[in-house]
Amino acid sequence: xxAILALRCCGRRALTLTMATLLFLPMLSTAVRAADEPDKPTxxxxxxxxxxxxxxxxxxxxxxxxxxxxxxxxxxxxxxxxQRAAHVRRQILxxxxxxxxxxxxxxxxxxHGAVDRPEYTVERVYLESYPGHFxxxxxxxxxxxxxxxxxxxxxxGHWDNGRFHDDGRKxxxxxxxxxxxxxxxxxxxxLQSMCVQxxxxxxxxxxxxxxxxxxxxxxxxxxxxxxxxxxxxxxxTESWGFFTPQSDLNLQSIMGxxxxxxxxxLDWFTSLPDVDxxxxxxxxxxxxxxxxxxxxxxxxRPAASFPAVxxxxxxxxxxxxxxxxxxxxxxxxxxxxxLFAPKPLGMTGANDWTxxxxxKGLPELRKxxxxxxxxxxxMAKPLNHFGHNYNYVSRAVMYSFFNKHLKMGxxxxxxxxxxxxxxxxxxxxxxxxxxxPPSGDEHExxxxxxxxxxxxxxxxxxxxxxxxxxxxxRRLVGGAFxxxxxxxxxxxxxxxxxxxxxxxxxxxxxxSGLLKNKQHGSELPVVFFxxxxxxxxxxLWLDGAGKAGLYGSDGAPKPEIRRLVDAGVAVGGIDLLxxxxxxxxxxxxxxxRRVVGDRNFAGYTHGYNHTLFASRVQDxxxxxxxxxxxxxxPERVDLVALDGTGPLAAAALALSGDAIDRAAIDTGGFxxxxxxEIDDVNFLPGAVxxxxxxxxxxxxxxxxxxxxxxxxxxxAVIATSYKAAGKPDGVTLHxxxxxxxxxxxxxxxxx
Numbered sequence: 245x246x247a248i249l250a251l252r253c254c255g256r257r258a259l260t261l262t263m264a265t266l267l268f269l270p271m272l273s274t275a276v277r278a279a280d281e282p283d284k285p286t287x288x289x290x291x292x293x294x295x296x297x298x299x300x301x302x303x304x305x306x307x308x309x310x311x312x313x314x315x316x317x318x319x320x321x322x323x324x325x326x327q328r329a330a331h332v333r334r335q336i337l338x339x340x341x342x343x344x345x346x347x348x349x350x351x352x353x354x355x356h357g358a359v360d361r362p363e364y365t366v367e368r369v370y371l372e373s374y375p376g377h378f379x380x381x382x383x384x385x386x387x388x389x390x391x392x393x394x395x396x397x398x399x400x401g402h403w404d405n406g407r408f409h410d411d412g413r414k415x416x417x418x419x420x421x422x423x424x425x426x427x428x429x430x431x432x433x434x435l436q437s438m439c440v441q442x443x444x445x446x447x448x449x450x451x452x453x454x455x456x457x458x459x460x461x462x463x464x465x466x467x468x469x470x471x472x473x474x475x476x477x478x479x480x481t482e483s484w485g486f487f488t489p490q491s492d493l494n495l496q497s498i499m500g501x502x503x504x505x506x507x508x509x510l511d512w513f514t515s516l517p518d519v520d521x522x523x524x525x526x527x528x529x530x531x532x533x534x535x536x537x538x539x540x541x542x543x544x545r546p547a548a549s550f551p552a553v554x555x556x557x558x559x560x561x562x563x564x565x566x567x568x569x570x571x572x573x574x575x576x577x578x579x580x581x582x583l584f585a586p587k588p589l590g591m592t593g594a595n596d597w598t599x600x601x602x603x604k605g606l607p608e609l610r611k612x613x614x615x616x617x618x619x620x621x622x623m624a625k626p627l628n629h630f631g632h633n634y635n636y637v638s639r640a641v642m643y644s645f646f647n648k649h650l651k652m653g654x655x656x657x658x659x660x661x662x663x664x665x666x667x668x669x670x671x672x673x674x675x676x677x678x679x680x681p682p683s684g685d686e687h688e689x690x691x692x693x694x695x696x697x698x699x700x701x702x703x704x705x706x707x708x709x710x711x712x713x714x715x716x717x718r719r720l721v722g723g724a725f726x727x728x729x730x731x732x733x734x735x736x737x738x739x740x741x742x743x744x745x746x747x748x749x750x751x752x753x754x755x756s757g758l759l760k761n762k763q764h765g766s767e768l769p770v771v772f773f774x775x776x777x778x779x780x781x782x783x784l785w786l787d788g789a790g791k792a793g794l795y796g797s798d799g800a801p802k803p804e805i806r807r808l809v810d811a812g813v814a815v816g817g818i819d820l821l822x823x824x825x826x827x828x829x830x831x832x833x834x835x836x837r838r839v840v841g842d843r844n845f846a847g848y849t850h851g852y853n854h855t856l857f858a859s860r861v862q863d864x865x866x867x868x869x870x871x872x873x874x875x876x877x878p879e880r881v882d883l884v885a886l887d888g889t890g891p892l893a894a895a896a897l898a899l900s901g902d903a904i905d906r907a908a909i910d911t912g913g914f915x916x917x918x919x920x921e922i923d924d925v926n927f928l929p930g931a932v933x934x935x936x937x938x939x940x941x942x943x944x945x946x947x948x949x950x951x952x953x954x955x956x957x958x959x960a961v962i963a964t965s966y967k968a969a970g971k972p973d974g975v976t977l978h979x980x981x982x983x984x985x986x987x988x989x990x991x992x993x994x995x
Contacts, residue, residue, distance in 0.1 A: 288792040288799060289817075290756035292744050292769035293825045302765025303821060303859055308852040309839045310560045310567065314576025315604070318611040325612065329583055332575055333542050338727040338930065339570035339851070340500035342507075342542075344706075344720055346698050349375050351512050355383065356678060359670050363387055364443035366666060368673040369450070370459070373501075373508040377691050378681055380459035380673045381452030381509070382407055382666075384443040385518065392520035394650040395513055396442050397546070398451040399506060399539075400435050401532030401634075402469070402563065406457030408668045409435055424635035427662040431636065438527070438639050441660045445643065445652060447525075450513045454531065455502050455565060459673045462683040463691075468498045471564050472843045478685060481917060485688040487564070489922050492846045493932040494696050497568035499847070501691075506539045514545060522547065523650045527642055529553050529634030534566045534577075541583035548649040550590040550642045552634050555581045555624075557604045559597035567847035569929035573730050573854055578605045585609070586618035588649035592638045593626040602626045621649075636660060699933050707961060708968035714945070717965070721934050722943050725898050728930045730854045731764060731862045732899050736873035738763040739866055741770070751776055752809050759818070761866045768863055769819040769826075773801060779812035780879040782871045783993060784904075786864065788832075788887035790824030791817035804986040811994055814878070818867050820860040820892070822925075835923040846922040850929055857892065857928045864896035865903075872903040883907040884989050890914065890953060891926060891937050898943035907944065908989035910982070911937050911953040938962050945969035950992045952978035952985050 293299055319325035337343040353371035367383040386393065403409040411419075416431045425431035430440070439449045453460035456468030463486070471487045478485030485491065486498055514521040525548040528536045533554025540549040554561070560577050561567060581589060589609070593601035606624045613622045625641045627633075643658040674680040681687075706721065708714035726732055743757040752775045759768040771791045785805065787793025794817040796802050801809065808815050819825050822833050836856040839849045854862070864883075871881045883904050885893030890911040897907050916931035935942065938959035941949070946969035951958070958975055966974045978988050 288789075288797070289795040290745055290754070290771055291825060292756050292758055298828070299767055299769075299826055301767045301821070301826070303854075304826075307837055307839050307849065310562060310572075310848065310852065311558070312560075312852070314557050314560060314572070314578065316557070316576065316578035316582060316608045318608050318615065322615060325615065332579060333583060334723055335570065335573070335575065335727045336538060336542050336580070338724050339495065339568050340503050341495035341497065341695065341699070341933065342500065342504060343724055343727075344702055345507075346374075346504070346695070347702070348508070348511065351508060353512050354678065357670075357673075357675070359666060361440075361664070364440065366439075366670075368671070368678075369452075370673045370678070371508065371512050373505045374691060374694055376681065376687070376694075377462060377501075378460070379452050379505045379509050381450055382439065382671060384439045384447075384449040384451070386443045386446050386448070389446050391518075393518055394447045394523040394525065394646070394652060395516070395519035395521075396447045396449045396646065397506075397510060397513060397524065397526040397539075398435075398439060398449060399454060399502075399526075399528040399532040399535035400451060400457075401454065401528050401530040401534070403435055403457075406453050406460075407435060407451060407671055408458050409433060410665075419635060422630075424630055424633060424637060426636050426660065430662045430665060433665040434634055434636075434639070436665050437636070437660065437663070438634070438642070440663045441639070441643060441658075442646070444661070445647065445654055445658065447646070447650075447652075448513075448516065448519050450509060452505070452509050454535075455498055455505065458671075459680075462681060462687050463498065463501070464683065467688075469563050469565055471845060474844045478688065479920070483689050484692055485685065486692065487845055489846075489920055489924075489927070490932075491692060492569050492850070492922060492927075492929045493916055493919065494692070494699065495569070495930045495933050496692050496695050497847065498565045499568040499571070502535060502565055503538055503542075506535050507543060510539065510543060510545060521545065524548075525550065525646045525650055527552065527646075529638070530632065531561065531563055531566055534561050537577065537581040537584070540587075541580050546584075546587075548588040548590070548646060549581075549584050550645055551581060552592045552638055552642065553594045553596060553598050553632055555591045555605060556598045556601060558600070564843070564845055564847065567845070567851045569846050569850035570727055571847070571851045573852065578608065582609055582612055585612050586616040586621055588621045588645070589623075590642065590645040590649075591624040592641055593624060593628060594630050594632050594638075595628045596632040599626070599628050696933075703933075703935060703939075707964050709964070710968055711970075714965065714968040718943060721939060722898065724930060724934050725895065725940065725943065728928060728934075729858045729861050729895060729899060731865070733865050733901055733903055734761055734763060734869045736869065739870045739873070741870060749773075759866060759870055761862070764862070766821070766859075766863060766866065768821075768866065769824060770867065771817045773805065773809045773815045775809050775812050775814065777812050778814055780877070781812070781882070782814045782816060782878045782880070783808055783882045783884060784816050784818070784864070784867055784871060786820075786883070786885040786889035786893055787817070788823075788889055790819035792824055793817065793887060802986075804990045807990050808993070813993070816867060816871060818863065820863045820889075821856060823860075833925060835921070836925055836927065838923050844922070846927075846929065850922070850927075855928055857895075857926050860892050861895045861899070864892060865900060868896065868900050868903040880905045882993055883909075884986075884993070885909045886985055886989070888912060891916075891940075894937050894940040894944070895928075897947070897949075898940045904947065906948040906950075906993065908950040908978075908992055909941075909952070910978075910985050911941075911951070913953050913955070935961055946971035946974055949975045950978055950989060951975055952982075952988075955979070
């Protein structure tokens with residue numbers, strides 16, 4: 245009998261037991277208690293991981309960081325790539341706070357102060373990306389040509405003083421000796437050098453400032469690129485700056501701002517009468533390379549991309565302006581660059597983190613381009629005898645690349661000639677007639693408030709009214725939640741139960757073991773109560789104490805659990821990550837782990853690792869997938885979440901599809917907006933932007949929901965979604981005493 249029931253519970257695909265094992269299992273103790281070891285607290289219920297042993301869960305390994313290894317695996321088919329590329333683009337956009345794209349306000353562009361050179365002109369430009377926040381730059385135009393010309397967008401990256409950069413006589417002379425530059429005068433300003441040469445080739449060029457550089461000082465360099473310590477004066481639930489818990493909860497970052505600036509710069513640039521919108525190229529080195537492959541990955545307008553010395557399976561970008569929460573979870577820069585395929589992609593490598601581009605990155609990109617029928621459109625030139633650079637030799641590769649792929653028809657080789665650089669006075673966009681705009685803390689607060697209000701307005705406009713608008717709401721808001729949580733409902737083939745113990749409790753079987761997500765390497769201690777007279781219903785019961793929360797102090801199932809089992813309902817409990825047996829000392833962590841470093845920036849941790857909150861939601865989805873897809877065919881899978889697990893269950897319910905039929909959830913009135921620490925165990929970047937806990941629950945429609953912890957009135961977005969789904973009465977509010985919630989949940993489930 246035990247052997248038969250074990251197979252019923254666990255499924256033949258997930259469990260293989262020998263006869264000797266089956267004979268031995270009933271002799272095992274139902275619970276291995278930590279009391280056997282005097283220095284450890286007692287664990288209620290069966291123990292799955294032997295005392296003194298550590299879990300093999302992959303997520304307990306050291307955290308990922310920007311200096312890790314980020315390989316790209318080419319897809320097996322075009323369809324597979326199309327799906328993957330769409331997912332990665334969405335991940336970039338969500339992480340940047342650009343999903344959906346903010347409503348574009350007038351750019352109010354001003355072009356003035358032209359400087360005339362024999363072969364080209366240079367004009368000063370400023371325009372608004374957000375109201376009151378300016379993009380600044382230099383517009384180079386070739387002289388003596390007519391018609392629409394190829395346009396090159398140049399985000400330059402990390403150079404001292406940006407467009408005003410002067411390498412100095414000593415440095416440039418050294419580079420000339422090393423072969424990196426040709427001219428002493430022009431070579432001192434490599435950023436101007438590329439623009440001048442491209443203009444001489446007949447291109448219109450817009451070189452715009454990175455946030456914090458040159459004329460773009462409304463957010464100062466020390467904050468945009470050098471942020472290190474928290475600024476209490478800019479933290480608060482109503483008003484805040486960048487690099488705060490509130491900005492992350494709203495997905496506001498310098499990288500997101502910089503990327504939106506790039507989009508708005510491209511908007512304006514392609515509207516110019518002398519720019520051919522079908523022949524747009526983009527290039528930048530280092531951090532400018534990051535902007536290049538990011539913009540080219542998410543925007544269809546560029547026709548050729550040349551990110552220099554940045555595409556790599558190694559270091560992903562060390563600056564705060566190249567990182568943001570959610571961005572590189574399960575992906576990396578090579579895959580970001582791959583999003584441009586099959587359009588022309590050129591790269592250079594150097595004696596830096598790109599030193600292995602020829603053997604790690606380029607071969608995989610070539611396979612993708614071959615799959616898409618354009619192998620000739622991807623190239624990388626390793627120039628490993630130079631350090632990190634965008635020098636004359638690297639620029640020459642770029643000129644030839646654009647000449648070919650933007651169909652300029654110029655005779656090769658293209659040789660960069662000397663020129664007279666602009667002075668700072670000739671370059672700066674601000675003067676008496678064009679005064680510098682406000683900057684500092686107050687500007688930062690106004691900007692983040694505008695961004696938050698805009699996102700709130702967009703979310704309100706998305707509120708579902710009928711089946712059509714509900715589908716769009718689910719696409720946008722649900723799509724964002726998928727990125728925030730990271731992994732959706734796993735496939736049945738990826739979930740495996742490995743039983744450790746079974747015991748016959750007269751009217752039900754008690755099973756315990758490890759539930760594994762083979763794709764992602766999680767191993768979760770679980771327990772199941774399986775009634776002999778099973779009615780094909782399963783309840784997944786979540787508790788703040790993990791699976792131990794299903795037991796009373798006497799080691800027997802709690803009365804509420806026993807009521808379900810006696811009614812023929814199977815009940816499953818689980819230790820989510822860092823619950824129960826995950827904690828050797830029996831204590832749940834008060835803070836999440838963070839990547840070691842001296843900067844209080846969430847992006848360095850949450851940009852490479854799923855948050856603890858997200859990981860726990862993934863665990864719930866793994867449990868739901870196992871129950872729903874079990875070989876024995878349950879007809880209904882329900883969810884109960886009490887004692888602090890309500891917000892986790894709300895998120896899981898939003899992403900569970902049809903795996904969960906009904907849910908009884910106590911939110912405890914929790915709101916992400918109240919969090920004040922980036923290492924809070926419930927911290928989830930983006931949660932506030934997309935409607936907080938009610939936003940998650942709005943996606944539960946039309947499944948029946950018993951909701952506690954929300955007071956006397958259902959949040960409007962939940963009511964609206966259920967009405968749009970045709971189930972206006974689908975949510976029942978529990979307004980009774982908290983201590984009565986478990987009993988009320990059982991009553992509701994057994995109706």
